[in-house]
Amino acid sequence: MISAKCIYIKTSIFFFLSLLGFQTAILHAQRDRFIPDSLDLYVKNGLKKWNIPGAAIAVIQDGKIILTKGYGVRDMNSETPVDENTLFMIASNSKAVTGTILATLEQEKKLTMEDKVSQWLPDFKLFDPNSTTMLTIEDLVSHRMGFETFQGDFCHWSTKATTADVIRRMALIKPVYGFRDKWGYCNAGYAVAGEIIKKASGLSWSEYVKNKIFGPWK
Numbered sequence: 001m002i003s004a005k006c007i008y009i010k011t012s013i014f015f016f017l018s019l020l021g022f023q024t025a026i027l028h029a030q031r032d033r034f035i036p037d038s039l040d041l042y043v044k045n046g047l048k049k050w051n052i053p054g055a056a057i058a059v060i061q062d063g064k065i066i067l068t069k070g071y072g073v074r075d076m077n078s079e080t081p082v083d084e085n086t087l088f089m090i091a092s093n094s095k096a097v098t099g100t101i102l103a104t105l106e107q108e109k110k111l112t113m114e115d116k117v118s119q120w121l122p123d124f125k126l127f128d129p130n131s132t133t134m135l136t137i138e139d140l141v142s143h144r145m146g147f148e149t150f151q152g153d154f155c156h157w158s159t160k161a162t163t164a165d166v167i168r169r170m171a172l173i174k175p176v177y178g179f180r181d182k183w184g185y186c187n188a189g190y191a192v193a194g195e196i197i198k199k200a201s202g203l204s205w206s207e208y209v210k211n212k213i214f215g216p217w218k
Helices: 004-032 036-049 093-107 129-134 137-141 163-172 187-201 205-217
Strands: 054-061 064-072
Touching (some): 036 064, 093 137, 137 187
Antiparallel strands (some): 054 064
16 A cells, blocks of 8 residues: 555656656757857956956857857057957967867877987077987977976067077076976967977978968858
């Protein structure tokens, strides 16, 4: 004989599971449906928090562009609004591109990340000769040459230094830390990686990006 208490418990469990299933269905529906208003608030709060004049965004879902939009202005002294076609400096996004190129070249067996930098650039030098000898491509892109973040950084927006100048000056900078002891963000390491890409592929960094990265998208 089934007691009223058992019926109550079973009914409660059924109700709970039904409610859970209903809520899960709602969450899936919300996840599948893009809500522009929520993005507006997120972007505007981000711009305010980080004191950024403006930004342009694109949302891609299932391989299709479903939204492009600009926020704010082009600079602090400008009233010109940002739109979806506003151009921005690529800045350190280029590092992700560089990593992609190196991975592609490794897949093509044109280099390995364990290759010594001196193998590709015999004249390259760091302050410490032993570090120069041990330095690999992986060390370059992992920011583990012993430099403190931005130590001796010559890669400023207004710099007139060439890539060759930046690479040559690395030999003059005495690292704060031991080789591979600590992580320290170093723009110059990626300049060196760009020169290795040129040696391994026969194309300059910019030529490779144009022909092999962005070209196929056209």
